[in-house]
Amino acid sequence: MTVSIALFTQDLRLHDNPVLHAARAAADRVVPLFVLDPAVEDAGFAAPNRLAFLADCLADLDASLRRIGSRLVVRRGEPAEQTARVAAEAGAATVHVAAGVSAFAHRREERLRAVFGDRLHVHDASLTVVPAGRITPAGRDHYAVFTPYHRAWQRTPRRTVLGAPRTLDTPDGIGGESLQPTGPLSPALPPGGESAARRRWRRWDVDAYARVHDDLAADATSRLSPYLHFGCLSATELVSRALRHDGEGAQAFVRQLAWRDFHHQVLAARPDAAHRDYRDRDDHWHRDEREAEAWRQGRTGYPIVDAGMRQLAEEGWMHNRARLLTAGFLAKSLYLDWRIGAAHFLSLLVDGDVADNQLNWQWVAGTGTDTRPNRVLNPLRQADRYDPDGAYVRRWVPELAHLPGPAVHRPWLHGADYPAPLIAPDALTERFRRGRGLD
Ligand SMILES: Cc1cc2nc3c(=O)[nH]c(=O)nc-3n(C[C@H](O)[C@H](O)[C@H](O)COP(=O)(O)OP(=O)(O)OC[C@H]3O[C@@H](n4cnc5c(N)ncnc54)[C@H](O)[C@@H]3O)c2cc1C
Numbered sequence: 001m002t003v004s005i006a007l008f009t010q011d012l013r014l015h016d017n018p019v020l021h022a023a024r025a026a027a028d029r030v031v032p033l034f035v036l037d038p039a040v041e042d043a044g045f046a047a048p049n050r051l052a053f054l055a056d057c058l059a060d061l062d063a064s065l066r067r068i069g070s071r072l073v074v075r076r077g078e079p080a081e082q083t084a085r086v087a088a089e090a091g092a093a094t095v096h097v098a099a100g101v102s103a104f105a106h107r108r109e110e111r112l113r114a115v116f117g118d119r120l121h122v123h124d125a126s127l128t129v130v131p132a133g134r135i136t137p138a139g140r141d142h143y144a145v146f147t148p149y150h151r152a153w154q155r156t157p158r159r160t161v162l163g164a165p166r167t168l169d170t171p172d173g174i175g176g177e178s179l180q181p182t183g184p185l186s187p188a189l190p191p192g193g194e195s196a197a198r199r200r201w202r203r204w205d206v207d208a209y210a211r212v213h214d215d216l217a218a219d220a221t222s223r224l225s226p227y228l229h230f231g232c233l234s235a236t237e238l239v240s241r242a243l244r245h246d247g248e249g250a251q252a253f254v255r256q257l258a259w260r261d262f263h264h265q266v267l268a269a270r271p272d273a274a275h276r277d278y279r280d281r282d283d284h285w286h287r288d289e290r291e292a293e294a295w296r297q298g299r300t301g302y303p304i305v306d307a308g309m310r311q312l313a314e315e316g317w318m319h320n321r322a323r324l325l326t327a328g329f330l331a332k333s334l335y336l337d338w339r340i341g342a343a344h345f346l347s348l349l350v351d352g353d354v355a356d357n358q359l360n361w362q363w364v365a366g367t368g369t370d371t372r373p374n375r376v377l378n379p380l381r382q383a384d385r386y387d388p389d390g391a392y393v394r395r396w397v398p399e400l401a402h403l404p405g406p407a408v409h410r411p412w413l414h415g416a417d418y419p420a421p422l423i424a425p426d427a428l429t430e431r432f433r434r435g436r437g438l439d
Pocket residue numbers: 213221222223224225226228229253256257259260261263318319320321323324327345349351352353354356357358360361364
């Protein structure tokens with residue numbers, strides 16, 4: 001009897017899972033293993049919202065594995081050390097794991113390699129559609145601009161989508177632990193796990209996506225981001241399912257998945273971009289903790305910004321258009337260091353992802369890959385355009401619910417009892433332009 005280990009990381013699913021597929025092909029028996037690394041918690045990355053979602057994901061994965069004759073083994077500790085222990089207990093010859101893109105994932109892989117040598121098999125088309133580093137422009141190790149990346153991405157052949165295993169034989173007697181999430185949670189978190197992810201995909205209307213994805217009140221985007229972050233759904237399978245729908249909705253949705261791949265390949269090549277400016281603009285950020293805290297609390301005086309921040313607190317998720325304008329308000333209008341905003345997002349987002357969060361923040365701050373780094377999103381124009389009736393703001397800022405239509409975006413004109421704008425509407429670009437030396 002040969003045994004292999006499928007080490008789950010950000011691929012918490014049975015469907016289209018190259019790691020599980022390969023582990024099963026390599027041996028008679030497979031130990032499905034997840035190791036909770038305390039280093040993630042020590043680094044402050046294990047936000048309560050994500051831990052609670054992760055606990056759901058692991059419970060759902062375990063239940064699905066039990067239905068096919070197996071189960072999930074969960075251990076806590078340094079991943080290479082724990083995997084070595086499980087390998088010794090189970091007599092496993094090989095270990096299979098998905099390639100990651102963060103500095104943390106690189107280190108984990110190095111340690112696993114040091115323990116297992118060529119018995120470690122790393123599968124690179126697991127987390128993204130096109131593996132990071134697979135496509136590169138001439139003379140560079142990654143794409144720094146999305147449009148040419150997207151063109152090359154569309155031309156790149158995708159691997160075949162794999163079915164979920166129908167049976168899986170797992171050795172007995174390998175003990176595990178359970179995950180007990182602690183800490184304050186956002187009250188309206190989505191349920192985690194592959195089953196919830198597949199339900200969500202089946203019920204969601206991709207055909208309308210191109211038309212409605214920027215409409216804040218419609219709330220009609222897929223909301224699949226947390227499931228993609230934890231790998232409850234494979235991005236490759238999603239692309240292939242979406243493209244069965246012929247039309248602009250599917251095309252627009254697939255383009256967003258290419259953005260996800262794009263940020264992943266940037267981070268894989270430049271792991272320090274998680275903390276350091278991808279393009280240094282010699283910023284001398286304004287410092288004001290009172291303003292930063294008003295932004296976090298959703299009390300900036302700009303209801304559209306406040307609505308986004310309150311949605312984040314309540315759901316651990318925020319609409320993309322709201323992420324853009326709340327981030328733009330912090331990094332450009334208040335001209336506070338983007339890292340302050342990125343850290344707050346990561347402390348709450350259930351889809352909080354080093355590649356997608358840090359690089360989108362840098363995109364907005366103009367220190368990342370945006371080809372127009374000095375544009376400033378005006379929150380009032382954004383509100384008029386993407387929440388023209390004010391319904392999104394009234395949903396999240398109930399103290400302004402009495403203001404009809406778009407009046408809700410400018411409470412100072414209607415004598416409403418609401419915080420005064422942190423920065424005057426006619427001064428929304430001033431600090432940034434001065435700070436960047438544009439004036
Ligand atoms: C400041 C800022 C921070 C962000 N932080 C994160 C984050 O931590 N985690 C995260 O997954 N996304 C992040 N995004 C990207 C985007 O806002 C979310 O992916 C999206 O809102 C999730 O909702 P959805 O699943 O309904 O997306 P949909 O519109 O349905 O898009 C489908 C999928 O495409 C991917 N996607 C969409 N837009 C982007 C994008 N701009 N960059 C990368 N991938 C994208 C996501 O995986 C998403 O689930 C951030 C954007 C900004 C502006």
